[in-house]
Amino acid sequence: MTNLNDFSDLSDLGFDPFFQRQWNEFDNEGLTPARVFAEHRGAYELVSAAGSRLARLSGRLRAQGDDTGALPAAGDWVAARIPEDVRAPAIIERTLTRRSTFTRAAAGREAATQVIAANVDRVFVVCGLDGDYSVRRIERMVARVWAGGAQPMVVLNKSDLCDATEARAEEIMLACPGVEVLVTCALSGDGVPALAEAAGRPGRTGALVGSSGAGKSTLLNALLGEARFETAPVRPHDQQGRHTTTHRQLVRLPTGGLMLDTPGMREFALADEAGLDQVFSDIEALSAGCR
Ligand SMILES: Nc1nc2c(ncn2[C@@H]2O[C@H](COP(=O)(O)OP(=O)(O)OP(=O)(O)O)[C@@H](O)[C@H]2O)c(=O)[nH]1
Ligand SMILES: [Mg+2]
Incomplete structure (x- = not known):
């Protein structure tokens, strides 16, 4: 039976060529593609190939504000910096362009x-x-x-x-x-x-x-x-x-x-x-x- 918590194959999470192309277009050094599974008043639950992690916005994203709809929402693909220390929150650096x-x-x-x-x-x-x-x-x-x-x-x-x-x-x-x-x-x-x-x-x-x-x-x-x-x-x-x-x-x-x-x-x-x-x-x- 499939392990429902295993997303080591990112395509199971919905990462497809549309997002892969975007991913290749910016300097993604040190960043991990992750999907927003939940948002609670500024705290995000991300799921990446490595599993689930709490995250917050980078200062730059926070400063942009939400009026342009640029802040991540549930379902979004983001580029996140995920520290090795599992207790430290991941930092969301950017939101990938949405398909829908x-x-x-x-x-x-x-x-x-x-x-x-x-x-x-x-x-x-x-x-x-x-x-x-x-x-x-x-x-x-x-x-x-x-x-x-x-x-x-x-x-x-x-x-x-x-x-x-x-x-x-x-x-x-x-x-x-x-x-x-x-x-x-x-x-x-x-x-x-x-x-x-x-x-x-x-x-x-x-x-x-x-x-x-x-x-x-x-x-x-x-x-x-x-x-x-x-x-x-x-x-x-x-x-x-x-x-x-x-x-x-x-x-x-x-x-x-x-x-x-x-x-x-x-x-x-x-x-x-x-x-x-x-x-x-x-x-x-x-x-x-x-x-
Ligand atoms: N009779 C009947 N009751 C249902 C059915 N589906 C859901 N309910 C009842 O409707 C009520 C509301 O269901 P929820 O699932 O909480 O509704 P929701 O759409 O998630 O509501 P929010 O979370 O407030 O947006 C509950 O008491 C359910 O048991 C159904 O098919 N028949
Ligand atoms: Mg409900």
């Missing part, structure tokens, strides 16, 4: 975008088939995935709570032409093998995005076959989640591919769309015939 991004407008700042996921092949737009269901939100997220250069797939989760799953799936296929739609129940495992299949082989990277409570972490746990990540019940009256996941985390699946879990997005819409969306999602929830 999934972004949203950063909270409270005009014109600034926040990179939610970098270098993902497939973004899974997860939506609960309960009060979370909103065709317009799914449409917007799918458009955002295309715009960032990744391939979208819509995951309609909580099929056990809806009597009209096929109608919902058809509705999404009409609204988002050319996008695959998968119906899942993370609790029973229905549709989870198909999700694992879509997440793909070693070297491929997926990301789970969607509102809080949609079941992203529950799906990830089902893919892993263990309750590794925290999940929490939604509010009974409106099925909104409680923002249980608080940081983005990349993990390796038993199938060898990588998957990024992300915190539920509070405000995905543009500010002036947000109110309207609420109205529409209320109407949609009423007409959906879903509990």
Whole structure:
């Protein structure tokens, strides 16, 4: 069986000719290619061929600030200086150019975008088939995935709570032409093998995005076959989640591919769309015939 912690073959981490070419173009003396698996308020978890390591930004990168989106995000490839002393943090010297991004407008700042996921092949737009269901939100997220250069797939989760799953799936296929739609129940495992299949082989990277409570972490746990990540019940009256996941985390699946879990997005819409969306999602929830 493959050792899921062994990345001595960097291509299993997603390092391919696109990144290799960039790597060869700068003075990489003393630097190691590594992938950002998690970011916690300025502290980074990197994984390189040598294993996992905590890291921080170099002074030069820190000084650049984040307004240009130049700071590393989960999924990024970076060039890091890794000291021999395992207790010393690695230093991230530069971020390699991204192949794809999934972004949203950063909270409270005009014109600034926040990179939610970098270098993902497939973004899974997860939506609960309960009060979370909103065709317009799914449409917007799918458009955002295309715009960032990744391939979208819509995951309609909580099929056990809806009597009209096929109608919902058809509705999404009409609204988002050319996008695959998968119906899942993370609790029973229905549709989870198909999700694992879509997440793909070693070297491929997926990301789970969607509102809080949609079941992203529950799906990830089902893919892993263990309750590794925290999940929490939604509010009974409106099925909104409680923002249980608080940081983005990349993990390796038993199938060898990588998957990024992300915190539920509070405000995905543009500010002036947000109110309207609420109205529409209320109407949609009423007409959906879903509990
Ligand atoms: N009935 C039902 N409940 C589900 C299903 N999938 C997840 N849930 C429940 O939905 C709740 C929210 O699930 P989470 O996995 O924490 O949701 P999340 O999308 O990770 O939410 P954030 O981390 O807050 O963004 C939990 O109580 C899960 O048990 C499902 O297929 N059916
Ligand atoms: Mg979660």
